[in-house]
Amino acid sequence: MKYTLGILFVFLFFVPAKSQTATGWKNYTDMKEINSFIPLNNGIWAATSGGGFYYNSPADSFKTLHKADGLEGENLTAVTIDKSGRVWFGSANGIIDVYNPKDNSIKSILDIYNSDKSSKQINDIAVSGDTVIVSTSFGISLIDSKNFTFYDTFFRFGSFSSNIQVNNTLKSNLIYASTVMGVAIQKPGTTNLSAPESWNVYTNNEGLPSNTINKILFYNGNLIAATSSGLAQFNGSTWQSFLPQLNYNINDIATGGDTLFILANNQISAYINNNLISIYNSPLSISLLAYSSTMGLIAGGANGFITSKNFTNNIFESPNGPEVNQFPDMVVDNNGVLWSASGRDVTGEGFYSFNGLQWKNYNMSNTKSLPSNAYHVVYASPDNSIYFGSWGRGFIRIQNDTITTFDTSKTGMKGIDSDPNFLVISGFANDSKNDLWVLNYGAIDQKTLSVMTPEGRWYNYRVPSMGNQFLAQNFNLAIDQYDTKWFSCSDANRPGLFYFNEN
DSSP states (O other): OOOOOSSEEEEOOOOOOTTOOOOOEEEEOOOOOEEEEEEOSSEEEEEETTEEEEEETTTTEEEEEOGGGTOOOSSEEEEEEOTTSOEEEEETTSOEEEEETTTTEEEEEOTTTTSSOSOOOEEEEEEETTEEEEEESSOEEEEETTTOOEEEEEOOOTTSOTTOOEEEEEESSSEEEEETTEEEEEOTTOOOTTSGGGEEEEOGGGTOSOSOEEEEEEETTEEEEEETTEEEEEOSSSEEEESTTOOSOOOEEEEETTEEEEEETTEEEEEETTEEEEEEEOSSOOOEEEEETTTEEEEEETTEEEEGGGTTTTOOBOOSOOSSSOOSOEEEOTTSOEEEEOOSGGGOOOEEEEOSSOEEEEOTTTOTTOSOSOEEEEEEOTTOOEEEEEEEBOEEEEETTEEEEEOHHHHOOOOBTTBTTOEEEEEEEEOTTOOEEEEETTOTTSOOEEEEOTTSOEEEEOOOOSTTOOOOSEEEEEEOTTOOEEEEEOOSSSOEEEEEOOO
């Protein structure tokens, strides 16, 4: 049986102990998808869909954090650093992990995760003194950074609905929050912020171009809001359009000295001295901005991060890892190299290999000989050839670093009922004569099982039919010591276990 996993665990060694517990696990994940980052003087801490990492800029190296390192959260969505240097990670499921670089310890805070809220995602984490301000899908929570206890949570802001999504929060003399219903600002002199009347709220009725506020910050002493329909500036009572030519979704904004950096439609612009200048058009998706006095402007998103020094050559960086967090089928070859498929149909992202030190990713973008990215099964033959079955384009063989494609024209196999050229391969196995047997998912001619001899000749075998039904949903090809071929079928018309011996 095959499982699709979100994270790959590799068991490295077992250390006998009194409790007889297994140790030495290490996680390997795709960490390109950055959901949040925060720069330091010489590096970046990032929260990704596959864990957290620190990028050391002078050393050009990465330190990664996963569940095997003690993180409780998996899909990390927010990150910040408190005044003691501890790194706070928020997760999509509400878990907060606090990592202390001084002793490599991790403290997990589960209050939001264990709450009765239907949506618990941490959207942003900010720090003000000893207070950690957590923006969530249901409001704002305040945590004491010294003892990790919650001392307040705000669910209602003025006339806004209860439990609304807060995208980010900042604190200067007051608390300012960007929400999906507008901007909420603490009224001066108020202390009971749990009371809705302690907040002034602003919508498009007060001049905001949209009620969906992605981020707010101060620029040259003025409060600026980035919305789904442009930028706005607060004058103390109402909002006014700011740079009205940018009348579309503003993903993010950041400041660096006297410059306001603006991200929209994968394009970064800089506003300084009343001039708006385009400084970078990204070929890849970016959704986040940050500025560091030492590293300059940093942008991130689904493909890692890029700094201003790399804008000209479009080099995005992320920890080495598999292309995506999908491992539907894996094998280890005779040299100890791990090979993994990635998925069916549009979920497939090629395939990957891991030699114990480095991951190598293969897809149609970097390997032009591949006819597809949808590889869902993998097999290592006795002669150390690697076979990947695709979802619709036959299969490939990797032999001595050469990739060969096998489709309907080369094999004599027929594809599915609606498209005979759509050839899905669901299993491989070698017999004692080194013949390669191949399982054909849903063959329209009912020749579900085919064989390629060492000389390259093909023979196709028809499964005895029940009427004119063809055999679909067949998997798990295996060959026993008598060269009998076995495979399972979960098709509703003909479920069961099948075997075949050509002798």
